[in-house]
Amino acid sequence: MAWAYIKDANIRAIWSPWVQNLPQLGLALVLFFGGWMVLQGDLKIGQILAFNAYLLMLQAPFMMLGQLVMMGQRAKASAERIFEILDENPDIVDRPGAYDLVDVNGAIVFNHVDFTYGNGVEILTDFDARIEPGETVALVGRTGSGKSTVARLLTRFYDVSDGAISIDGHDLRDLTLHSLRENVGVVLDEPFLFSMSIRENIAYGRPDATLEEVEAAALAANADEFIVRLPEGYDTVVGERGYTLSGGQRQRIAIARTLLLNPPILILDDATSAIDVHVESGIYEALKGLLTQRTTIVIAHRISTIALATRVLLLDEGHVVASGTHEELLANVPLYSEILAQASGAEWS
Ligand code: ATP
Numbered sequence: 001m002a003w004a005y006i007k008d009a010n011i012r013a014i015w016s017p018w019v020q021n022l023p024q025l026g027l028a029l030v031l032f033f034g035g036w037m038v039l040q041g042d043l044k045i046g047q048i049l050a051f052n053a054y055l056l057m058l059q060a061p062f063m064m065l066g067q068l069v070m071m072g073q074r075a076k077a078s079a080e081r082i083f084e085i086l087d088e089n090p091d092i093v094d095r096p097g098a099y100d101l102v103d104v105n106g107a108i109v110f111n112h113v114d115f116t117y118g119n120g121v122e123i124l125t126d127f128d129a130r131i132e133p134g135e136t137v138a139l140v141g142r143t144g145s146g147k148s149t150v151a152r153l154l155t156r157f158y159d160v161s162d163g164a165i166s167i168d169g170h171d172l173r174d175l176t177l178h179s180l181r182e183n184v185g186v187v188l189d190e191p192f193l194f195s196m197s198i199r200e201n202i203a204y205g206r207p208d209a210t211l212e213e214v215e216a217a218a219l220a221a222n223a224d225e226f227i228v229r230l231p232e233g234y235d236t237v238v239g240e241r242g243y244t245l246s247g248g249q250r251q252r253i254a255i256a257r258t259l260l261l262n263p264p265i266l267i268l269d270d271a272t273s274a275i276d277v278h279v280e281s282g283i284y285e286a287l288k289g290l291l292t293q294r295t296t297i298v299i300a301h302r303i304s305t306i307a308l309a310t311r312v313l314l315l316d317e318g319h320v321v322a323s324g325t326h327e328e329l330l331a332n333v334p335l336y337s338e339i340l341a342q343a344s345g346a347e348w349s
């Protein structure tokens with residue numbers, strides 16, 4: 001993409017002096033030959049002047065025509081890309097007869113799940129886990145071990161290759177996608193903010209939410225304190241074309257967004273990157289508010305986030321190799337302390 005722009009600039013740099021100066025060149029030629037013909041007596045001065053005036057009148061329309069052709073070409077190229085995406089059929093769709101997930105308790109069962117992204121590399125192999133309603137479980141594993149993949153499977157951005165995932169006994173593939181995603185909220189490690197106001201970003205899943213509700217969610221997510229200090233408060237536009245927020249601030253906005261939706265099942269993919277201690281405690285408080293009374297899976301790298309959970313699942317080589325409290329795993333599973341040591345090492349590097 002960048003190369004295409006550079007090439008574009010290059011071609012312009014070479015050709016636009018020619019294109020722009022060609023009319024002047026034409027004028028010089030007309031004057032030269034015309035003048036010569038006048039001297040020969042073949043032409044009158046008035047005729048040259050008239051000819052020249054017509055020539056000038058023609059110039060602008062022809063330049064416009066050139067621009068139009070160029071714009072047409074660009075529009076065609078852009079439209080092709082847009083249609084490519086519009087024509088793309090999603091792989092994951094509601095199966096015929098899919099029903100809505102309602103009145104969720106929040107029992108999640110991974111039943112011998114195998115998963116590959118389709119390139120032959122098996123990411124999850126015989127992944128087996130049972131999470132009770134209302135439980136908070138931390139998922140811990142090396143980087144690349146498939147933690148975020150578990151989150152993607154539970155929200156059905158991909159389907160399992162083998163085995164099954166169920167919520168309250170319903171196989172995910174039997175449920176409608178919109179009801180599933182309404183009930184399973186995800187806070188991603190790299191939260192996405194739209195280029196619009198903070199208020200609209202928080203209310204994204206519930207555009208009808210009142211300003212009071214948005215503020216309450218922001219307050220619970222510990223985001224209110226920095227939002228009110230921004231030049232335009234909740235109306236501050238963020239994202240690509242607006243105010244740039246820090247990673248910790250973006251995460252708190254994402255937490256507020258999820259709080260407003262209040263899903264019975266929550267997955268929190270915690271950012272690996274180091275966040276300063278003050279901000280971290282802010283997020284920690286925000287998270288505590290988020291965890292009450294719902295089934296939660298936190299994908300954790302930091303001990304402070306792991307501490308939020310009542311149980312830790314240790315993921316290695318595609319499946320759960322140990323399950324227990326943080327203290328139990330610390331005492332009995334060498335791999336666990338090893339991974340924690342690596343994670344905290346990465347925080348300081
Ligand atoms: P981290 O702690 O760094 O976030 P993770 O445990 O969340 O890691 P995943 O994102 O689940 O790891 O990825 C698990 C493996 O799957 C990795 O080896 C990754 O390269 C691979 N992977 C992830 N997404 C895709 C994809 N869309 N297509 C193919 N392979 C993928």
Ligand code: MG
Nearest residue numbers: 147148189269
């Ligand atoms: Mg991840």
